[in-house]
Amino acid sequence: MANKDVYILIVVVGIITMLFRILPVYIKVNDENEYVETFFEILPISIISVLVFPEIFTAMGTSLFDIGLSIFAMFVVIIMTIKKLSLAHIAIGSVILILILRGMYFGIF
Structure with missing residues (x-):
C-alpha cells in the first residue's frame, strides 16, 4: 500500500468518525420518548463494551x-457499576483488585 493510500x-476514517459525532446535533429527538432516551444513555456504554470486552480475557495472559x-x-x-460508583473508582478499584490477587497467587504478598 502506497503512502498516498x-x-x-x-x-476517510476521520470524516466518518466526525460524521457520527456531528450527526446528533442535526437530528432532533423527542425528549419525551423514554425508549429513545434510554437508547442514547446506553449507547456509549455498549460501544465501549464491544471495543473492550474481547480484550478483557486475554490482556493479562491466556492461562486458566x-x-x-x-x-x-x-x-x-459489574457489581460496582450497579452500585453506581464513579468510573474513576471502578477503574482504580479493579486495577488494585487484580494487582492484589495476582500478587497473592504468585507469592509477592
Missing part, C-alpha cells in the same frame, strides 16, 4: 488463572 484512508481472574474482576466491576 494510507493518507486517503486516514482522511489469568482468564479466571479476568472473569472475577469483570463481575466485581
